[in-house]
Amino acid sequence: MQGFKDIPRVVWLLAAGVFVNAVVSCTFVFVFVYLTGPRGLGTTQAGLIVGIGGLGLVAGNFTGGWYGDRFGHRSVLLTASALGGAVLIALPALPTGPLTLALPLAQYAAGVIRAAHSALVAVTVPEGARRQAFAVTRCLSNGGFTVGTPLAALVATGLSYDWLFVADGLGTLFFALWTARAVPAGGATRPPAAPDGGLGRGGLWRELRARPAVLVLLGAIVVVDVVYRQHYTTFPVFLADHGLDTRAYGLLIAINGGVILLLEIPATLALRKRSPLHIIGAGLVLVGGGYAMLALGVGVAPAVAMMLLLTLGEILYKTTATAYVADESPEHAVGRFQSLYAGVSVSGVVLAAPLGGALYAAAPDLLWPLCSVLGVGAGATVLFVGARAARRPARPAHETGSPAAAVAG
Known part of the structure; x- marks a missing residue:
């Protein structure tokens, strides 16, 4: 294909x-x-x-x-x-x-x-x-x-x-x-060896500062991962509090897995030539929009709409962001750049439950609107950075993990 x-x-x-x-x-x-x-x-x-x-x-x-x-x-x-x-x-x-x-x-x-x-x-x-x-x-x-x-x-x-x-x-x-x-x-x-590549000597931070779009993306992913993982933590509690049991939650998770299996690869192929930051930003906006669906009321239809938008957003941003960070990496620090992205992309494992749980206990009606605002805001920020990056000249191949650099190791 x-x-x-x-x-x-x-x-x-x-x-x-x-x-x-x-x-x-x-x-x-x-x-x-x-x-x-x-x-x-x-x-x-x-x-x-x-x-x-x-x-x-x-x-x-x-x-x-x-x-x-x-x-x-x-x-x-x-x-x-x-x-x-x-x-x-x-x-x-x-x-x-x-x-x-x-x-x-x-x-x-x-x-x-x-x-x-x-x-x-x-x-x-x-x-x-x-x-x-x-x-x-x-x-x-x-x-x-x-x-x-x-x-x-x-x-x-x-x-x-x-x-x-x-x-x-x-x-x-x-x-x-x-x-x-x-x-x-x-x-x-x-x-290859990384001259002056350690944090203590300013190497990695220097490389990141030379790539401000990557820094913005990493920050946006931290925010969105905390928002995204609410569907594993507070969301099932929310459903139970409104009369939808574990079986309903299990079916919603099945929708997530099924849509990913059906659409992830076709969507990636169809959008592979599109600007990565625009795709990532759109995905983050969809994650925020998913939680906005819960403002329509409590029931099966809003919950399904929420999960569909959340999953579509996940399909757009997760694969594209991983590849974007790899493409922007200097050849001697591909692993470190991937580690930075991998780390922030699971930050919600630690942060989502305590932050979301505390807010849900104190002000349950505020959690989903806040999740929506944070997701849409993070996406809009990435879209703005993507629009600015599109007006700049492309980074030379020798400064990134380009094909030649990938083979040279």
């Missing part, structure tokens, strides 16, 4: 491994239930462990690309997958004390894997085909999660929650072995 021809074979192989791993990597959905159920922990203790795990995930995303720029993205991906897989397999056998350390460690490894994988794709794929490449891997990851979640529920209820962690660990180890065979050592996976 036109648009896929520039995606290297190695990316397709990586995407296949991501799909298999995603099928069995659904333990995070059931962690709180596992801790308060079979493990017998109180909700406060379980919540603390889950919260620390979320911090581990964010920290892993922020640091995975840094390791890759220094040691090679393939090596970091293999190491983190092996470590994370081993910890997950051992986790059910651990007593409560070591468990509180092991779970955040597994989450940290998962964050490193995510950032290292994004950086590996970025340095492997030439500029101009990265949107399609990231769309393929994200679509297959969502597909694996869609298949895996109901299977995981069957395993947890029919066998044991322990088997979820064992399966997740084995899947992560499989991903390490698959990556080792699919991705050749050396080549583009070994980044």
